[in-house]
Amino acid sequence: MNSKSSTIEVGADGVAVITIINPPVNSLSLDVLYSLEKKLEEGLRRDDVKAIVVIGYQGNFSSGFHISSFDDLQQGKVAQPKPGYVSVDILTDTVEAARKPLVAAIDGYALGGGLEIAMCCHARISTPNAQLGLPELHLGIIPGFGGTQRLPRLVGLAKSLEMLLTAKLVKGEEALDLGLVDAIVSSHQLLDTARKWALDIWERKRPWIPTLHRNDKIESIGEAKEMLKFARAQAIKQAPNIYHPLAYIDVIEEGVVSGPRAGLIKEYETFEVLLRSDTCKALVHIFFAQRGTTKVPGVTDMGLVPRQVKKVAIVGGGLMGSGIATALLLSNYPVILKEVNDKFLEAGIDRVKANLQRRVNKGKLSEDKFEKALSLFKGTLDYESFRDVDMVIEAVTEDVPLKQQIFIDLEKFCSQHCILASNTSTIDLNLIGEKTKSQDRIIGAHFFSPAHVMPLMEIVRTQQTSPQVIVDLLDVGKKIKKTPVVVRNCTGFAVNRMFFPYTQAALLLVEHGTDIYCIDRAFTKFGMPMGPFRLCDLIGISVAMESMPDRTYKSMLIPLLQGNKRLGETTQRGFYIYDKRRKAKPDPEIKKYIEKARENSGVNIDPKLEKLSDKDIVEMILFPVVNEACRLLAKGIVVKASDLDIASVMGTGFPPYRGGIIYWADTLGSKYICSRLDDWARMYGNFFNPCAYLADKAASGVPLSVTMDPTKSRL
Numbered sequence: 001m002n003s004k005s006s007t008i009e010v011g012a013d014g015v016a017v018i019t020i021i022n023p024p025v026n027s028l029s030l031d032v033l034y035s036l037e038k039k040l041e042e043g044l045r046r047d048d049v050k051a052i053v054v055i056g057y058q059g060n061f062s063s064g065f066h067i068s069s070f071d072d073l074q075q076g077k078v079a080q081p082k083p084g085y086v087s088v089d090i091l092t093d094t095v096e097a098a099r100k101p102l103v104a105a106i107d108g109y110a111l112g113g114g115l116e117i118a119m120c121c122h123a124r125i126s127t128p129n130a131q132l133g134l135p136e137l138h139l140g141i142i143p144g145f146g147g148t149q150r151l152p153r154l155v156g157l158a159k160s161l162e163m164l165l166t167a168k169l170v171k172g173e174e175a176l177d178l179g180l181v182d183a184i185v186s187s188h189q190l191l192d193t194a195r196k197w198a199l200d201i202w203e204r205k206r207p208w209i210p211t212l213h214r215n216d217k218i219e220s221i222g223e224a225k226e227m228l229k230f231a232r233a234q235a236i237k238q239a240p241n242i243y244h245p246l247a248y249i250d251v252i253e254e255g256v257v258s259g260p261r262a263g264l265i266k267e268y269e270t271f272e273v274l275l276r277s278d279t280c281k282a283l284v285h286i287f288f289a290q291r292g293t294t295k296v297p298g299v300t301d302m303g304l305v306p307r308q309v310k311k312v313a314i315v316g317g318g319l320m321g322s323g324i325a326t327a328l329l330l331s332n333y334p335v336i337l338k339e340v341n342d343k344f345l346e347a348g349i350d351r352v353k354a355n356l357q358r359r360v361n362k363g364k365l366s367e368d369k370f371e372k373a374l375s376l377f378k379g380t381l382d383y384e385s386f387r388d389v390d391m392v393i394e395a396v397t398e399d400v401p402l403k404q405q406i407f408i409d410l411e412k413f414c415s416q417h418c419i420l421a422s423n424t425s426t427i428d429l430n431l432i433g434e435k436t437k438s439q440d441r442i443i444g445a446h447f448f449s450p451a452h453v454m455p456l457m458e459i460v461r462t463q464q465t466s467p468q469v470i471v472d473l474l475d476v477g478k479k480i481k482k483t484p485v486v487v488r489n490c491t492g493f494a495v496n497r498m499f500f501p502y503t504q505a506a507l508l509l510v511e512h513g514t515d516i517y518c519i520d521r522a523f524t525k526f527g528m529p530m531g532p533f534r535l536c537d538l539i540g541i542s543v544a545m546e547s548m549p550d551r552t553y554k555s556m557l558i559p560l561l562q563g564n565k566r567l568g569e570t571t572q573r574g575f576y577i578y579d580k581r582r583k584a585k586p587d588p589e590i591k592k593y594i595e596k597a598r599e600n601s602g603v604n605i606d607p608k609l610e611k612l613s614d615k616d617i618v619e620m621i622l623f624p625v626v627n628e629a630c631r632l633l634a635k636g637i638v639v640k641a642s643d644l645d646i647a648s649v650m651g652t653g654f655p656p657y658r659g660g661i662i663y664w665a666d667t668l669g670s671k672y673i674c675s676r677l678d679d680w681a682r683m684y685g686n687f688f689n690p691c692a693y694l695a696d697k698a699a700s701g702v703p704l705s706v707t708m709d710p711t712k713s714r715l
């Protein structure tokens with residue numbers, strides 16, 4: 001059997017079973033599609049075949065078009081079928097219009113092109129655990145095999161808009177309620193039921209209506225137009241910089257107004273354009289970069305098998321500790337939470353309960369699962385119950401002697417195989433473990449607040465951390481649905497290292513005359529969820545990199561604000577003022593603080609910086625971030641540039657459709673970035689000095705993402 005193909009097997013009942021094969025998730029490469037086309041034609045031609053069942057190999061229907069082929073198609077490296085060939089010629093005019101019924105038997109994933117093939121069939125049978133959806137939005141494209149026309153005809157416009165514009169997947173039961181599938185059966189009954197269903201259609205015992213011609217679910221033109229108008233306004237509001245959400249609406253509208261055939265044509269024409277867009281290229285980069293974070297040379301390529309972590313203990317029930325405990329409980333890990341006294345323990349337990357309860361209130365967790373999570377959760381005031389845990393995550397305040405003592409105690413009480421992790425965001429892990437002999441099993445598990453919500457986890461390894469422990473933590477990370485980025489031990493790791501220059505550059509601009517609120521606006525226009533000052537108010541002002549005085553801009557504004565208890569949202573005042581509903585409003589009073597800060601630091605207003613364009617604001621603040629990211633690459637803190645792209649997107653809110661910090665920088669070119677930093681360094685000081693890595697890349701014209709041997713770094 002070719003691992004990228006499809007097979008056909010005709011049974012004595014006259015049903016041909018066509019299996020899509022491309023493990024692990026049966027994505028549709030051009031090879032697979034061509035093979036599928038041949039098998040479909042064979043099934044339709046053969047006299048001994050009455051009906052056809054389409055199924056995916058080993059429990060997954062298909063995860064859709066093969067995303068790795070996008071690059072080849074974009075660059076014209078492969079001969080591709082004429083536009084619309086798959087969508088119209090094959091799926092619509094051959095499969096859907098066939099004189100033999102086809103039934104899709106869906107288990108596992110039926111996504112993108114996979115679900116589109118299933119929707120062309122005359123019925124769909126699914127298992128309860130199957131996941132169905134059209135997640136093309138995340139790739140900067142629209143479906144290209146008829147999904148924008150068939151989904152609304154199966155589930156109605158409102159639901160299809162929701163599924164398409166949020167890339168939402170639905171499970172078997174919901175798919176049945178919606179009308180996306182026709183029956184739900186267990187995995188072991190799937191094939192038999194689908195065969196029987198196909199024969200029933202052939203014998204006219206069940207309806208045989210092509211999906212494209214169904215009109216029982218789709219709204220009238222008038223109603224549809226209203227709904228699409230609303231959806232269009234929402235899409236513009238939510239993502240003004242990107243076009244493809246609007247393309248969904250335009251293409252659906254064409255189908256509603258001019259008929260599904262016209263909709264299909266507009267769909268594939270639009271698909272072809274979007275496939276070649278910068279947004280698609282950046283989002284596909286993010287797709288693979290995200291999956292690439294778990295591939296760490298010298299660690300994950302050594303054939304190590306993750307050991308099973310059955311029970312976890314958390315030390316410290318504050319905001320971070322309780323968030324981490326929540327994340328673990330939600331993935332069914334038994335968790336012990338340790339605190340120093342009854343009062344703190346109770347508060348920690350209450351935080352965890354409140355986190356879980358909020359999920360129940362939002363409909364994201366059933367009462368049963370809430371009870372199950374709580375039954376796995378225990379509090380303690382000593383280390384006695386730590387003897388059988390497989391992993392401990394320390395999450396106490398950033399206090400070196402305290403953490404050192406905790407690790408001494410952990411070494412005493414935990415078994416020898418137990419992973420000893422710290423959630424520190426600033427302290428050297430070697431220092432934390434200095435007083436133990438367990439350096440090989442000490443590792444950083446740096447979560448971002450709120451830990452049960454934020455998707456990123458930095459896994460920090462020291463020179464001594466064993467690869468086995470890294471592999472174990474990567475596995476736990478996957479199970480609790482975090483995207484891990486493995487970093488080496490250094491000040492601030494990857495995310496905070498990039499975050500420091502971000503806030504400092506913003507403060508430098510303000511002290512030289514740029515308006516705070518103009519800066520924040522420029523960043524929301526750029527695509528960040530909020531600007532640097534609004535973010536500072538939300539998370540509290542970050543500690544400067546004292547250990548790097550050569551590139552620390554010492555703002556006088558921060559101490560002034562802190563001195564007046566303007567600490568951000570928590571005190572209802574910071575760079576903004578906040579009402580009771582935490583809505584931010586610019587505060588004219590802030591001017592007084594800025595003037596005082598200028599006076600204290602002896603900085604004058606620079607007329608050029610007073611009226612910077614949005615583009616210049618973004619560059620003056622983000623190029624120092626790029627510069628710091630280059631230092632991380634030069635030092636080998638991360639193994640590949642794409643890890644920083646993921647860290648920036650998931651840790652700092654960098655817009656994914658710009659591909660992450662280094663990807664974005666490479667679209668502008670290192671030469672341009674370096675020359676601008678050089679200019680600013682001359683005008684505003686060392687803070688902007690380009691590092692050797694960046695300067696080298698600029699001189700040689702090599703993209704920043706091409707990493708060099710860290711041992712040769714001049715940093």
Ligand SMILES: C[C@H](O)CC(=O)SCCNC(=O)CCNC(=O)[C@H](O)C(C)(C)COP(=O)(O)OP(=O)(O)OC[C@H]1O[C@@H](n2cnc3c(N)ncnc32)[C@H](O)[C@@H]1OP(=O)(O)O
Nearest residue numbers: 027063064065066067068109111112113135143144145291
């Ligand atoms: C014309 C059409 O309308 C256009 C399309 O169909 S575009 C494609 C639409 N489909 C998608 O966007 C689905 C993308 N895939 C996913 O979301 C997830 O992979 C999944 C939910 C299917 C599975 O998730 P999970 O179990 O966590 O496994 P995950 O690690 O992501 O995937 C397993 C492997 O399959 C690969 N893969 C998954 N779907 C793929 C696809 N559509 N194309 C190419 N590779 C794919 C992954 O890159 C990964 O490869 P690796 O092991 O070398 O890193």
